[in-house]
Amino acid sequence: MVKAVKGTFIECDPAAREVLLRLNSEEKFIIEDLDSTHLFIYSTHFERVQRVLDELMDANTYKANIAG
């Protein structure tokens, strides 16, 4: 019996991949870990993953204090 799942093919750098693998250990969403720069994940998780990555990258970005 063949089962079809809809997935998204992701290309990222090794660091981002590590982040994704770590996320995956909490909640499975990776269908196939292809190689060091490519992953195949469930499309349903795509937006969430993108948001988490954004947050992480933001945390490491300096924001000038423009309040004053």
Place this chain on the structure above:
Amino acid sequence: MSKRDFGDGGRRGAQLTAEGDEARKRSRVAGRTPARSSEEEDEEATEGTHTDATPSVGYRSGNAGGGGGGSSEGEFDSAAELESAGEDESEDEQVQGSASSGLLFKHDYSSLKLKADHESRPLWICPDTRHIILEAFSPIAEQAIDFLIAIGEPISRPTHMHEYKLTPFSLYAAVSVGLGTNDIIEALNRMSKVPVPPGVIAFINQCTRSYGKVKVVVKQNRYYVESSYPSILQRLLRDPVIQHARVFPDAGTEGAVSKDGIITQKVSQMDDVSLDRLQKQAAAKDKAGSNAAAEGAAPGERGIQASGADDSTGDVDLGGAAIFDKEDEDEDDAEGIVHAFEISRASYEDVRKRCNEIDYPMIEEYDFRNDKDNPDLDIDLKPITTVRSYQELSLSKMFGNGRARSGIIVLPCGAGKTLVGITAACTIRKSVLCLCTSSVSVMQWKQQFLRWSTIKEEQIALFTSDVKMRFQGDAGLVITTFSMVANTRKRSYASQQMLKFLEEHEWGLMLLDEVHVVPANMFRNVVSRITAHSKLGLTATLVREDEKIDDLNFLIGPKLYEANWMDLANKGHIAKVQCAEVWCDMTSEFYKAYLEEPTRKKLLLYVMNPNKFRACQYLIRFHENRGDKIIVFVDNVFSLLAYARTLGKYFIYGGTSQSERMRILANFQNNPMVRTIFLSKVGDTSLDLPEATCLIQVSSHYGSRRQEAQRLGRILRANRRNDEGFNAFFYSLVSKDTQEMLYSAKRQQFLIDQGYSFKVITHLEGIEDCPDLVYGDIESQKKLLHTVKMASEADAALEKKAVDEGGVVPIKAGARRTAGSLRGLSGASNMAYMETSGPGRRAPRREPAEHHPLFKRQFHTKK
């Protein structure tokens, strides 16, 4: 689809990455004083208005150039964004949209009407924040800069857009160098694209009019608040803060004492020029046109005319006398009578602060020429000494009206701060107390004094943990460290005697080296115990991460002068530097470990990143082949040892013995075989290595802007700086996608404000062609990772800087070096531990806990 583009490409979108050579070459007339005649400005401004031949000098074009990419084009539609342009240079492009729209509502200046010929005018003035944005590419920018430096404080000076701010202090300085209220407003109006906002006019009025009514003077080692207007003193005395600080006169006081305890004294005209007069004097000076120019130049020259100091004194007095004639009509009854009340030393700072709040800023000026009470010190500059134009300029700000004004002079590292201090001492010619940060710099100051000035060795007294001596004669020079003076714990008999001597003496000048490093509390302590007529602070980096820098305003004085680094570099006084940030990918193993690691050991992981190792090795090799001498900075001792041993280079850290340090440094300077040394934090300051031409920073103290600038300072004095086409190189290695990116961007802010631009290198050209770089294969990388994981948490701690503590706690110098594998190096953690434990015990005193304001007074007065 590439998911990570936004994190990289756009990150520096708005950062100024313009090349250094693109920098506008501004050749300012050397030695020009800011006190220029208004006629001159008039001319220049009108000239500017007529040069309509440069239609493209609009704001938009400037932004595109300055923004280092068109990414932000179109976002800056209204004047509202102007302010942000100066500040959010490193703003992430993604965030920029939302951030600037936030600004739009907060600072919406689009209602300001642009003048019809706004394109030829270089200034924007923000109404509520009093920031002034200058288009530095404008044809009349040069004149505008001269003017803005005189009336405002530079905030940020990148290549194309400069930002200045009007502060009360800067306006006082402007008044005292001879700019009148109306001159300032008129000149601003001429150069501004928008009419000068009424709020700004009111601010300028308020600051300049009330300036100089009250002053604080030192007499017989006590602080007095003086004014020619008794009503003002009455008003001040009604203020609770000042009331509290007041000391009532005792029977022995000179002069008439009124019922309410105000001392009234008649003073001869020359002795005490009321400040009101000074102001008029200044105005008169201004009108005197060319006269004024000569006047302004005089104070600066005074210091240089080594042998002819007497002549120049005459000159200035003459100038002063000439001006006195002009204002006879302004004389009134208050003339010659001074009213005063005494305040306690401990509350000196509070009173100053309070007076500022209630709009009667006190000025602190020392009329050293007419001070007959204190003995003169026989000191002059040696004839061979040459003072550079910017050093003159900075001193002319201090001695702007023939008196010594207290304040801080900011010059880049290697630009000759010491000489500025010495020249100031030679100008005042009274007893000098010189405070520095360590006993090493005490010796350096002594040498410099002997080298540049005619002071005799027996007139210099040192006061450190090892040496305690007095000078001979009535006046002299004492060089000591902050901690020696501020330390209130039980002291040896000799120290106590020395301290007593310092406290009883009345000092003409207090020189404070590296003012930024000293915690405000220590300063308070020093200032409250030792009286000096004038104080001069010297520093390269007037920034602190804890924002306590503002306290210095009240403890020492305002910022008198801040040099433009780019200008000095263009003139060859300091080296031109190419700054680059090298992004090193984390290997996946290291990044995985980084994500899993919850503690401070994260730091070790991004510092020990194998790709960083390789980048470092590659850069060292590249620059050694070019013939550069390289300094590599690694803050963390564990990684310092790992790097230096893996790459086979010499290294110095806190545990290195003095003799070994000297040997390594001598080798670095003279031995062509030793081209690279590794330094820990100990090398940040007061290490003079003019041979070094390249600097690689592997790890650093989090987001400390000061450290970044101080480190850059190590290569600014490069010997070869005047060679044709010479460039020094400053690399900062950063592990991508880690906290280090954040810190690195933060650290650069100070230098970016000074006009430096950092190039981002994402890939080192040709690194693949070097197969023999370390940690090339996965196996060795894994081994390295293992070593890092095995390292204890103490290893991840940054090395605490060994500070000279005045001998209270002896610093352990002779650490034993052990050879061994990287694993074995965790044994070195012992040494690192001892280093950290020392300052750890002392830490409470160096960085005192924040006290509640209620307790603050009690806490400080109890000392």
